[in-house]
Amino acid sequence: MSAKDSAPAQGPSTLAHAMQILQITARGGYRGASVDDYLDAMDFSRPTLYRLLKGLKAQGFLRSAPIRGRYMLGYELLVLGAQAGNGAGLRDLARPRLLALAQRLGDSFYLFARDGVNAVCLEVQNGAYPVGSFVRATGGRLPLGVGQASIALLAYLGEAERQEILVNNAERLRDEFSLSIASIEAEIDHVLAHGFARGVEGSQLPEYTGLAVPVLDHSGHPLGAMSCSMLKSRMTDTHRQEVLQGMREEVGEMIDQAHGLLYLD
Amino acid sequence: MSAKDSAPAQGPSTLAHAMQILQITARGGYRGASVDDYLDAMDFSRPTLYRLLKGLKAQGFLRSAPIRGRYMLGYELLVLGAQAGNGAGLRDLARPRLLALAQRLGDSFYLFARDGVNAVCLEVQNGAYPVGSFVRATGGRLPLGVGQASIALLAYLGEAERQEILVNNAERLRDEFSLSIASIEAEIDHVLAHGFARGVEGSQLPEYTGLAVPVLDHSGHPLGAMSCSMLKSRMTDTHRQEVLQGMREEVGEMIDQAHGLLYLD
DNA sequence: TCGTCTTGTCTCACTTAATGAGATGAAGTC
DNA sequence: GACTTCATCTCATTAAGTGAGACAAGACGA
Numbered sequence: 001m002s003a004k005d006s007a008p009a010q011g012p013s014t015l016a017h018a019m020q021i022l023q024i025t026a027r028g029g030y031r032g033a034s035v036d037d038y039l040d041a042m043d044f045s046r047p048t049l050y051r052l053l054k055g056l057k058a059q060g061f062l063r064s065a066p067i068r069g070r071y072m073l074g075y076e077l078l079v080l081g082a083q084a085g086n087g088a089g090l091r092d093l094a095r096p097r098l099l100a101l102a103q104r105l106g107d108s109f110y111l112f113a114r115d116g117v118n119a120v121c122l123e124v125q126n127g128a129y130p131v132g133s134f135v136r137a138t139g140g141r142l143p144l145g146v147g148q149a150s151i152a153l154l155a156y157l158g159e160a161e162r163q164e165i166l167v168n169n170a171e172r173l174r175d176e177f178s179l180s181i182a183s184i185e186a187e188i189d190h191v192l193a194h195g196f197a198r199g200v201e202g203s204q205l206p207e208y209t210g211l212a213v214p215v216l217d218h219s220g221h222p223l224g225a226m227s228c229s230m231l232k233s234r235m236t237d238t239h240r241q242e243v244l245q246g247m248r249e250e251v252g253e254m255i256d257q258a259h260g261l262l263y264l265d
Numbered sequence: 266m267s268a269k270d271s272a273p274a275q276g277p278s279t280l281a282h283a284m285q286i287l288q289i290t291a292r293g294g295y296r297g298a299s300v301d302d303y304l305d306a307m308d309f310s311r312p313t314l315y316r317l318l319k320g321l322k323a324q325g326f327l328r329s330a331p332i333r334g335r336y337m338l339g340y341e342l343l344v345l346g347a348q349a350g351n352g353a354g355l356r357d358l359a360r361p362r363l364l365a366l367a368q369r370l371g372d373s374f375y376l377f378a379r380d381g382v383n384a385v386c387l388e389v390q391n392g393a394y395p396v397g398s399f400v401r402a403t404g405g406r407l408p409l410g411v412g413q414a415s416i417a418l419l420a421y422l423g424e425a426e427r428q429e430i431l432v433n434n435a436e437r438l439r440d441e442f443s444l445s446i447a448s449i450e451a452e453i454d455h456v457l458a459h460g461f462a463r464g465v466e467g468s469q470l471p472e473y474t475g476l477a478v479p480v481l482d483h484s485g486h487p488l489g490a491m492s493c494s495m496l497k498s499r500m501t502d503t504h505r506q507e508v509l510q511g512m513r514e515e516v517g518e519m520i521d522q523a524h525g526l527l528y529l530d
Numbered sequence: 531t532c533g534t535c536t537t538g539t540c541t542c543a544c545t546t547a548a549t550g551a552g553a554t555g556a557a558g559t560c
Numbered sequence: 561g562a563c564t565t566c567a568t569c570t571c572a573t574t575a576a577g578t579g580a581g582a583c584a585a586g587a588c589g590a
Contacts, residue, residue, distance in 0.1 A: 014279040015283050015317065029351075030352055047579070048577075048578055052277065069538090075385045075404070077346045079346075082404040086294075088295050138347045279577085311551095312569085334567090533590090534588085534590105536585100537585080538584080540581105542581105545578085546576090547576080549573085549574085553570085554570100558566090559562100559563080559564075560564095
């Protein structure tokens with residue numbers, strides 16, 4: 001039962017090094033990372049570093065930045081990243097729908113999926129009205145429990161699994177987001193009763209709220225969640241109904257199409 | 266001069282194997298890849314394969330598919346992919362602008378960057394009118410020379426570099442896209458004279474056309490290109506002017522903001 | 531134009547660290 | 561409950577990655 005999840009260095013170490021290089025490069029943002037950044041953060045010799053850099057570059061996972069001696073993430077990652085976000089083909093299906101909702105209703109719409117104890121944002125489409133949100137962009141992650149999409153995902157996991165996740169995340173939820181397990185569980189009950197999640201009040205982003213609906217497969221397991229975020233002042237009863245109905249329609253059609261795809265060939 | 270670019274296996278081989286695993290997984294699409302897919306495509310033992318899989322999974326680059334024994338790309342790639350597409354911060358700057366253009370004008374707008382001898386699509390925003398395009402989504406690549414965005418990029422590279430690329434791509438351009446170097450060079454002249462590129466007629470997608478403008482840094486080097494694609498029937502003189510002006514304005518503002526960012530600290 | 535600094539590559543001996551074969555345990559499937 | 565497939569383990573082998581330092585190639589300022 002006790003997890004030895006400290007850092008047992010899984011798998012071949014060359015691999016771990018390579019991935020670490022990618023992470024360091026990513027931290028550099030659009031400035032990239034320099035040789036010294038790598039050498040400082042990791043402990044192996046310059047030749048070894050260059051061997052790895054060369055290999056990663058040859059595979060298209062890194063490229064040289066315009067400034068000599070700096071490296072940036074390669075475009076191969078773009079391709080893989082686009083693929084990675086498309087589990088079950090959901091992202092492709094969701095993209096135009098999120099856009100349509102954002103255009104029609106003016107709020108910002110999101111597609112989330114579960115990633116271990118986190119929710120990961122697969123796609124965003126901002127609307128005309130400005131919003132604050134926990135995730136800035138595709139790829140953003142936040143602990144399950146934070147945000148309405150999280151709740152929608154959690155609600156349809158098994159009871160045991162949900163508890164495990166909540167226990168795991170409890171500390172972060174409390175310290176970083178001022179969220180209590182009790183309030184999250186209350187909202188989960190609401191989801192199970194009414195089929196949608198509302199924003200749970202924490203210390204963060206108090207002026208914003210939102211709605212989320214789950215994307216369930218034929219057996220009731222959550223493939224993802226569609227959510228939206230808006231200023232509290234915009235959340236009138238009629239607007240809530242509009243948004244909910246819009247999201248439910250789009251999700252319904254997505255599911256139909258997804259099943260079509262999944263059973264192809 | 267003679268390139269020994271066959272396949273000298275750059276860098277550590279573990280790395281190459283790992284990347285190959287990711288590629289194979291990507292090819293599986295939303296179905297993922299099975300153990301046999303890997304074992305068939307690569308030649309090493311099952312334990313070794315599992316060691317790599319385990320390592321990649323631990324790093325978040327792979328995850329288990331819902332179906333046992335199949336693997337999919339992990340969400341860590343999403344994060345890196347989002348970063349990778351944001352060279353010079355262009356993508357973040359372009360995203361809302363492409364959206365605004367697509368909404369206002371109804372056509373589909375794209376951001377491209379150079380990737381070696383290819384152009385890579387960093388961002389797409391589809392408009393209300395349907396289009397056919399060479400790239401389906403973010404991450405799509407096509408040889409420099411194909412499409413108006415390519416032309417806009419090529420035009421602002423050095424003469425020597427451009428020639429090198431065109432010679433390199435000549436065969437593909439001819440065979441896959443029915444494009445002659447001469448017609449491409451003619452359009453490059455047009456870009457240099459007028460500052461924008463039009464679609465060059467090839468055998469592919471004959472009903473569609475488009476426009477593209479370069480995104481140049483302060484020294485005149487191309488950071489990328491913004492392009493749009495539309496049905497030929499929509500390309501009236503007035504619409505062309507509208508689109509061109511719209512793209513030019515957005516690109517101009519992008520550049521200003523990008524410079525602000527680049528010189529920060 | 532010429533130093534000078536930093537980036538990138540090479541060589542070679544070393545030994546760590548990845549590998550293969552096969553057996554064994556776990557998880558579904560019929 | 562028997563069978564198949566997936567996943568892990570052990571251990572000897574050795575291939576493969578590694579470090580130290582020297583060397584080459586650009587970039588850059590004076």
